[in-house]
Amino acid sequence: EVQLVESGGGLVQPGRSLRLSCAASGFTFDDYAMHWVRQAPGKGLEWVSGISWNSGSIGYADSVKGRFTISRDNAKNSLYLQMNSLRAEDTALYYCAKDQGETVAGDFDYWGQGTLVTVSS
Amino acid sequence: QPVLTQPPSASASLGASVTLTCTLSSGYSNYKVDWYQQRPGKGPRFVMRVGTGGIVGSKGDGIPDRFSVLGSGLNRYLTIKNIQEEDESDYHCGADHGSGSNFVVVFGGGTKLTVL
Numbered sequence: 001e002v003q004l005v006e007s008g009g010g011l012v013q014p015g016r017s018l019r020l021s022c023a024a025s026g027f028t029f030d031d032y033a034m035h036w037v038r039q040a041p042g043k044g045l046e047w048v049s050g051i052s053w054n055s056g057s058i059g060y061a062d063s064v065k066g067r068f069t070i071s072r073d074n075a076k077n078s079l080y081l082q083m084n085s086l087r088a089e090d091t092a093l094y095y096c097a098k099d100q101g102e103t104v105a106g107d108f109d110y111w112g113q114g115t116l117v118t119v120s121s
Numbered sequence: 122q123p124v125l126t127q128p129p130s131a132s133a134s135l136g137a138s139v140t141l142t143c144t145l146s147s148g149y150s151n152y153k154v155d156w157y158q159q160r161p162g163k164g165p166r167f168v169m170r171v172g173t174g175g176i177v178g179s180k181g182d183g184i185p186d187r188f189s190v191l192g193s194g195l196n197r198y199l200t201i202k203n204i205q206e207e208d209e210s211d212y213h214c215g216a217d218h219g220s221g222s223n224f225v226v227v228f229g230g231g232t233k234l235t236v237l
Binding site for chain 1: 225
């Protein structure tokens, strides 16, 4: 059974940093691209970032480019999102999502339950 | 990159059928769209991908046969037949654009389906 478990969310002040993690199991992690997608309270989905199976291809939404960094550790079956210079508008539930292929293709066949990030003073 | 437009709400009676629409912006009629179901308080769940020729690939795990898709012009449709209480959810459509460092995924605003 595919499982994606996010962690690392919490309350953080504007301008500070936070690192999210996603622990994957139930599939061969290094065969697939992975993504972060967020959802602000009461709002729709917003893609944040994606990374190919070997970290050779990485993309970011314009809203986070230069502030967020996606990475993965295939030996630990884990995906990460380093979030710097956080803003109030980054407040959202952050989902880890598995791609259906090894390259970033954007068709997410499995999602986690999310970890909540709240940016507030 | 494309813009995806979805009506904010839809409703249907138990046992009836409903068709949800996701409309691509002009110039993107050849794009495929993914449909996702999000039940209250849960993470999204992949339903299926649709292009102008219909379903692309396979349905998501556990998606019943009552769910089907069609594509025409700029519109991508998700039809649910014999609606059940558990179908009450937010339905999101998404599409990818570009490649490499220019890759993005865009989502519509989502449609909240209410089962009457």
